[in-house]
Amino acid sequence: MADLTPLLAFRWSPRSFDPEAELTRAEAATLLEAARWAPSVGNRQPWRFALGHRDDETFKRIVVNLPPAEQRWASRASVLVLAAHPRGGHPFAAYDLGQAVAHLTVQATALGLHVRQLTDLDRAGLTADLDLPGNLRPYVVVAVGQLGDPLSLPADLLAEETALRHRRPLGELVLNCENAIG
Secondary structure, three states, X not given: OOOOOHHHHOOOXXXXXXXXXXXXXXXXXXXXXXXXXXXXXXHOOOOEEEEEEOOOHHHHHHHOXXXXXXXXXHOOOOEEEEEEEEOOXXXXXHXXXXXXXXXXXXXXXXXXXXXXXXXXXXXXXXXXXXXXXXXXXXXXXXXXXXXXXXHHOOHHHHXXXXXXOOOOOHHHHOOOHHHHOO
């Protein structure tokens, strides 16, 4: 494996968040600031975020719009961040939003936090419950927090949580692998 920065090499997406750990407002602001500095096509910065701390109204409104299976662990995160982008118009808005969420993720890792992203969500419900402008498309929910005890997870999630991480070999990902990496 290439010599990756530990911020990337040790990043992983747990479900076992510590239900007692809290994110400070300064830490939350740092995560959003990292997202703000992400590159975007034409510097459009199309991303929009709604951040809820555990037990506040925004957090609760985000949780209820996740599938019940995901609510079991997502409700234990310190914060939930809804990431959205404008509908129509700019064809690269989703790509740019992904860049912003990636920057947020790397910053979270630098702070000793963990992130797990969810794409299975009730977009119409989130739009209504968070009173989002009609031109915004909720795209992903990002759970952020301190790592918790994996043994506290329901049995059906424990095996996934403790399994070895797997990444496809570069040869499957790079179309001209023999020319690209030797």
